[in-house]
Structures are given as C-alpha cells and as structure tokens.
Amino acid sequence: MMKNIKSTNTIKLLALLFVSSLAFVGCSSDDDGHHDDHDHEEELITTVRYTLTNGTDIVTLEFQDLDGEGGADGTYDVSGPLTANTTYTGAIKLLNETENPADDITLEVEDEGDDHEFFYTTTISDITISKNDIDEDGNPIGIATTFVTGDAGTGSLTIELIHEPTKPNDGTSINAGGSTDVEVTFPIQVQ
Template identity: 35%
Template sequence: MKNQIKIRLVVAAIAGLLIASQGCKGKDPIPAPPNNNETELITTVTLIFTDSANSNDLRFATFNDPDGEGGNGPTQFDTVKLKANSTYTCEILLLDKSKNPVDTVSNQVKKENNDHQFFFHTHIADVEFNYLDFDTHTPPLPVGLSTKWRTKSAGKGYVHVILKHQPDVKNGTLDPGETDAEVEFPIVLE
C-alpha cells in the first residue's frame, strides 16, 4: 500500500511539474497588425508632359532602377527636355516592375492621397510648378501626381522630384514623413 501511495505521489509530482513547465512557457507573441502605410518599392518614375498649346506634343522622361535603391544603378535616366516660355501639364507614373504583373504604385498614391505629396524644385533651370490635384483635408493639401509646369528662359539644370509618405503628419511641407521616391532629373529648356 505504501508503494502505491509513493508511486501515485511520484506520478502526481511529475504531472504537476509537466503542467507547471507548460504554464511557464511564454505565450506566442501577438502578431503585429498589418501596416497599411508601408513604403512601396518604386522602380520607375515617368514624367509625362503635355504642351498646353499643342496636346499632340507629348514628352516623356523616365528614371528606371529595376532593383530599387542600392544594388545596380539605373538602366534608364532621361533628361527632361521642354520648350522655353511654355506651359505643360505633367502627370507622374510610378511603377514597381519587380512584381508580375507590374504594380502601378501611382494608384496607391492616389488612393492614399491624404498621406502623400510630391515636392519639386529646380537647380538653375527656370520653372514654376503649380499643383492640379489635391487631397481631402480641410483645407485641401496638394498631392502632385498632376502639376502644371511653366518654363521661362532657355537654360539647363536639374529638377528634383520628391514623393513624401506622410501618414497622419501631412501639412503641405517637405519635412515630416518618409521619402518614398527621390529623383533629380537633368532638365533642358530649349
């Protein structure tokens, strides 16, 4: 009888230790919620210009870096060539060519327009930029997928195109948020 009690006590002790050891293990971590505002890979930035005086005069400038930032250099890096003393509408097309089918990132920027803004500035070249598309903030803030470019005197330089991702901090300025894309195109005004 004493042996049965000892065996039962040993079995109970082992069972207790097993249960206790299972209870001490850390719980599986709670998975993080999906980040709906994560930065997209942008491999291609194309500027599509339409001359306001002649809608048949289309001009394109493309920056294409198939593996994204770092790694290999761009495979295409066009110069923006516009007429001096002219006005153009510029539409921006953003692509991620690393995906199959190719992902049109511009659609995501348009969908999340309250979180994105393009910024433009030139070095040397004489161009004035005006936004044509706005988000739904009050007051509305610019997006920049569609802009008007007014060129002035002939010259050359660079135009800096920056897309900022600014969820919950967009205020119309360059400072807040993260940079989704940044390209400095050579520009010639003829």
C-alpha cells in the first residue's frame, strides 16, 4: 500500500511541476528588446490603399474588406493603368473603416517602424520600387515609395506588411521572418 500512495504522490507532484513549468513558459517575459504583446494582431485592417502619383497621373490600388477576415470576400479595385517609363511617388494607407471616423492604422505602423516593414513584389520585371522612409535605426519601412515603370506589360503587384521582420534584410519578405499583418495582390497594367 505504501508503494501505491508514494507512486500516486509522485505522479501528482510531477503533474504539478509540469503545469507550473507551462505557466512559467507562457508568462515569461521577452528580454530581447522586441515587443511580444502582439497588440498589432488586435488591429483590424479593412482597407489597403496604395496611391501612385505623377502630376495629374494618379493610379489608386485599393483592397477593401469591411467585415474582416472570415466574412464576405474583400474587393480589389485598380483605378487604371500605369504609364510606361514613368516615375511615381507612392504612398500606402491602412485603415480600419469599421470605426467612425476610420482609424488610420498607418500612423501606428509609422510609430512602430522598427517593428514593421512593407514589401512590394511585382511580376513585371521592368518595375522598380524603392522605399523612401526609415525607422529610428535607419532601416526601411516602406510607407513612402518611389515606383518606376519601364516598358508596357501586364502582371501583378503584391504588398505585404510584416510585423517584427529581421532588419536589415535582403529586401524580400521571403527572408525577412516575422509575421504577416496584411498581404494583398493587385492586377496591374503598364501601357
């Protein structure tokens, strides 16, 4: 009998230690300087608007999903074709339009620039996109861009916002690590 009681007490003690270690791991603090509270995950992004401007030549690419993930599919709208061999000034805006007035999530991304970076990937080889804004450490954020078209062509443009990417990185989201806050792909045409 004593052996059974001792064995039962040992099992209870091991179970208690296991549960305690899980609680310790789950509540451990992050001392590497990165914010691990993931408040960004609670922000709803209903609208991604990328505006490209060259004088009166303005092209707007907009994704909108007012009911958020899991509801109706979002909509994509591209206001028109881009002009070949042209330099555009690009500006991206993220909104939560379930709020009134709409909450500008771009301001939060800018404030937390060291924890965010936009990545722009196009299937049209004659397009180059440069990021013009930097975080407090001198690494790119990508809210402001220069978008240069080459010859005529048709393809797509993918815009990704990565949270806590490795900085500096090689300029691609593939090797940046972190987690994706938003990713949208637009059909684009250069003529």
